[in-house]
Amino acid sequence: MNEKTAQAKERELSARLLEEIKRLTAGRKQPMRLMEVCGTHTVSIFRAGLRQLLPPEVELVSGPGCPVCVTPDGYMDEAIAYAGMEDVIVATFGDMLKVPGTSSSLAEAAARGGDVRIVYSPLDALAIAKENTGKKVVFLAVGFETTAPTAAAAVLTAERENVGNFFLLPAQKLVPPAIGALLSDEDARIDGFLLPGHVAVVTGSEKFSFLAEEYYLPGVVAGFSPTELLRGIYRLVRQVTAGEAHIENEYKSVVRPEGNPAAQKMMDRIYETCAAEWRGLGEIPDSGLRLRDEYSRFDFSAARPLDLPPAPPKKSGCRCGEVLQGKILPKECRLFGTACMPEHAAGPCMVSAEGVCAAWYKYGGGIFQYG
Amino acid sequence: MDETIQLAHGAGGRMSALLTEKVLRPILGNPILDRMHDGATLDMGEKIAFTTDSYVVAPRFFPGGSIGRLAVCGTVNDLAMTGAEAKYLSLSLILEEGLAVEELRRVLRDVRAAADEAGVAIVTGDTKVVGHGAGDGIYINTAGVGEIIAGVDIAPQNIRPGMDVVVSGFLGDHAATITAARHGLKLPETIQSDAAPLNGLVKEMLHAVPEVACMRDPTRGGVAASLNELAAQSGTGILLDEELLPVRPEVEGVCELLGFEPLYLANEGKLLAFVPAEKTDALLDVMHAHRYGKEARRIGTVTEKAPGQVAMKTALGGVRIVDMPTGSLVPRIC
Structure with a gap:
């Protein structure tokens, strides 16, 4: 089938x-x-x-699925403090650079002379550690089930190769407990979930069956192309209108019911679950990953504890927290598009390329009317 | 703006624009500079164009080019975008102590080859050496002068509603190549930097269709940044059609992996042209006959609606904004 016919078929x-x-x-x-x-x-x-193609009867709201966005201020403050230390190289995914902590960001720390390196994978950070044996290399281990296995692989490699100057600043999070926490809020009014395709590759679609069993809500694991998304939305609409609730997998090419056992095993070997602080959602039991005791020497916050004051609540009026819970739309925040824009963001949802506010801002304020 | 220079100030997006508008122009502005095009046109008897650009790139050598080829092509192309034929270039080198002379020779041979291909002469230059650690191997600045081709008038202010937007070929090859090289991603050998001098192509385009209203080479910030600048400068709207954008599947793949959009990727051998709709076919015919324009195609139109905005009709039939990039391209987390 040539490219044009394929395109026409997709469109149809x-x-x-x-x-x-x-x-x-x-x-x-x-x-x-x-x-x-x-x-x-x-x-x-x-x-x-x-969004603008869907009928007004279908509203899409965004959840807490942007790793940068749910990382709390206190974590950024720690990372910024480490970046300011002479003997430390902070290695991070690029998204984290501009996330505001209490009074600064990693980009500003780098401009002040801190050694902050952008990496595409924790294994890049490990390579930096091997090249800079005189320094401590701290990888900011944020992200969901998608990134945890590679961070685990980096730790295991560091152990095997005796790399003593490689560390994590762990803040890995798990998606299913956060969805559970969202739903236990009485204000939550959600009729169905479009479930994350990449996360489900690791966890498996079965991990989300609690949605149907405990909350009688439908969920569909979806891929990322426009048609795959539409297919997922259609499946949800069909279940909601029929009053059904089960978990469907519309991303069968890569997602299996049981997930990826090798990745799960790797995570299980070095991590154990713990309570974790989510921006906007607060502390959620069993929603975070910390290094098991055998691997705790790789945790930089334990190797070099900081004595930072707890991050004070933001005075700016930023409502990222409510946005992340789907309680308000970005445009309902007073700061959106005025005091808070990508160049000078008040909150993380406007910073990350995957942030809800950034997407709203970048693509025309939700439902964009041309002209 | 923030009180220290950050990397995003050099990335061609909104932060770069802020640096220009808040720091550079208030101090240096004058009527010629304030036209804010890729090069200045000067009236010194003959109509000539003048431009300068600095080149910093890691790695210095990559599939399809090097910092040396970029340093010539970039400046030649900036001149071409003003409707000028490049004649003479200056070449300033800032070298870091410890750079191997053989590496410098390799760079210079690429400079020479690109200059020969473009038909320009390097007529003046300068070399400075900075201490170890004060530079990154080699930085190059080139400035160039050229003669405006008789009878053409290329300026953002000439863009009118109803005109077509044409691009000379595949988008994002350069940035995808550099990104892949920087991060050890394996790309098929078919994908390499598009670094190329466009003065030959431009000359033939303007000879056949002197009605071309404006051109720009979508380098840093990609097509999105260039079109946003031009929409703002011309006070028109620009509506792209997603299905018409030429992007190689491999480049699409790199974008998907890292969370980039091809519209924001830098190109070093592509141009955008604005042309009255009735002349589009004639323009595409001459472009298709040139080695650097074989894949040229129309990608959108200029509209009266939404002045200053760039939007795109998506494959599904929705319309969305194509915003100015805001900082450096950074890969997403998952």
């Missing part, structure tokens, strides 16, 4: 899915609220111009 399929979604939801009194949990989904939805 998308048009039919949209038609079906419209037909199924026509005349609903209250719009159904579907939450996409993953930041990459959020951005893909905006890039495809999907």
